[in-house]
Amino acid sequence: xxxxxxxxxxxxxxxVLRSCNGMSDVRMIHCGIFKEGLESDxxxxxxxxxVFAKLGEPxxxxxxxxxxxxxxxxxxxxxxAGFAQNNKSDEALKLFKRMKRAGFLAEQATLTSVLRACTxxxxxxxxxxxxxxxxxxxxxxxxxxxxxxxxxxxxxLEDARRVxxxxxxxxxxxxxxxxxxxxxxxxSQEALKLFESMKASGTKPNYITIVGVLFACxxxxxxxxGWYYFRSMKKLYGIDPVREHYGxxxxxxxxxxxxxxxxxxLNEMECEPDAVTWRTLLGACxxxxxxxxxxxxxxxxxxxxxxxxxxxxxxxxxxxNSQKWDSVEEIRTRMRDxxxxxxxxxxxxxxxxxxxxxxIGDKSHPKIVEVNKKLNELIHRLIGIGYVPETNFxxxxxxxxxxxxxxxxxxxxxxxxxxxxxxxIGKVIRIRKNLRICGDCHVFFKLAAKLENRSxxxxxxxxxxxxxxxxxxxxxxx
DNA sequence: GAGGGCGACC
Numbered sequence: 001x002x003x004x005x006x007x008x009x010x011x012x013x014x015x016v017l018r019s020c021n022g023m024s025d026v027r028m029i030h031c032g033i034f035k036e037g038l039e040s041d042x043x044x045x046x047x048x049x050x051v052f053a054k055l056g057e058p059x060x061x062x063x064x065x066x067x068x069x070x071x072x073x074x075x076x077x078x079x080x081a082g083f084a085q086n087n088k089s090d091e092a093l094k095l096f097k098r099m100k101r102a103g104f105l106a107e108q109a110t111l112t113s114v115l116r117a118c119t120x121x122x123x124x125x126x127x128x129x130x131x132x133x134x135x136x137x138x139x140x141x142x143x144x145x146x147x148x149x150x151x152x153x154x155x156x157l158e159d160a161r162r163v164x165x166x167x168x169x170x171x172x173x174x175x176x177x178x179x180x181x182x183x184x185x186x187x188s189q190e191a192l193k194l195f196e197s198m199k200a201s202g203t204k205p206n207y208i209t210i211v212g213v214l215f216a217c218x219x220x221x222x223x224x225x226g227w228y229y230f231r232s233m234k235k236l237y238g239i240d241p242v243r244e245h246y247g248x249x250x251x252x253x254x255x256x257x258x259x260x261x262x263x264x265x266l267n268e269m270e271c272e273p274d275a276v277t278w279r280t281l282l283g284a285c286x287x288x289x290x291x292x293x294x295x296x297x298x299x300x301x302x303x304x305x306x307x308x309x310x311x312x313x314x315x316x317x318x319x320x321n322s323q324k325w326d327s328v329e330e331i332r333t334r335m336r337d338x339x340x341x342x343x344x345x346x347x348x349x350x351x352x353x354x355x356x357x358x359x360i361g362d363k364s365h366p367k368i369v370e371v372n373k374k375l376n377e378l379i380h381r382l383i384g385i386g387y388v389p390e391t392n393f394x395x396x397x398x399x400x401x402x403x404x405x406x407x408x409x410x411x412x413x414x415x416x417x418x419x420x421x422x423x424x425i426g427k428v429i430r431i432r433k434n435l436r437i438c439g440d441c442h443v444f445f446k447l448a449a450k451l452e453n454r455s456x457x458x459x460x461x462x463x464x465x466x467x468x469x470x471x472x473x474x475x476x477x478x
Numbered sequence: 479g480a481g482g483g484c485g486a487c488c
Contacts, residue, residue, distance in 0.1 A: 077483075
């Protein structure tokens, strides 16, 4: 078209942008847009924002957005969605506030992105506020799907079930979201029952649905069921197993203590195992206490994901435990050389729509004195009922937090103490954490839930822990 | 003649 001398217009550009596959395509087209002086058109702009975000470059999307003098609601939706899709939930929520200040009303698409941001941050209260605003879009399928996901990821299963039940229309995403959500929160049997209802409803499962089903099996240690679904998925649903399915099975086998079978399956995979696959095996070795295989798996993880600080620490702990001090030193040097920094442990808790952050070793929270007092008192009372601080961390501490600070004050314990002094009795304490929970905190929370007669939910980067009455929904496998 | 939103293994 350009060769033949036809000048592209705003319609051409907004269509062509959506078919870009890489940044080089977009940059070329972006130049053309400037050359034609079409950069201020809202359609072109929203297409640009959209494509930058889809390619994982939300900051480029933001520059396009910020150059805008006049915009419309869609451009706002595009930029908010761009950050929400790239897991930059904070930024998405900030932009949403800016949007409201600028006088734009939130529509369905806006609210879906806002919900996704709440989901990312496990902000149940804010998510519920959004829920109130969407009653007028009662039967919007995508919004309802996002709501179900938000409630599941905030550990509020009652609400998730209610929204799901009241949906008049459900698609494969609705079912898959609810199945995975139930499984992640420890309701495996319910998840599998729901899968049966899904089939009865006539909705065809896709490969993500099966990931949820296998995850449910792995979560509950249902070895037979897991094998059945895994082996029959191709025949029954025409779905070829991919890495995620293998991952669930490796987890399931590992949980059942069948590490040999897990390794065998890993070696039989049609696709290459990735860092997540090896981390799955590593997790199984950790729970089974198999240090030899753990060392092997950890090396593989680092090979495939050299930035993974937690695994370096775990490997170094394994070496330290077997007195291989040269290897310990080697790892430390390597971490220094590549510039691997351990992220400090941080926990968040939402109280009265305010987010409170607790960072290990940080004393800036205004209530830190009371929090420490409450925590010390709690530790004392827990010791009274048999709590013994866990000091053998070789395979228990996934992120190496205790190396830096006393485990007495891991961030989730601070958040818990704060929750106990601020949230009314009977209210569930919900905490989100940036690092995996360690073995000591896990024991601590089980006992604290019992002693304080509280439900406590912790969402770490990959697992959900519902502590109640001395038990955890993860069944001590995480 | 054109635009945005939802689910998945560690």
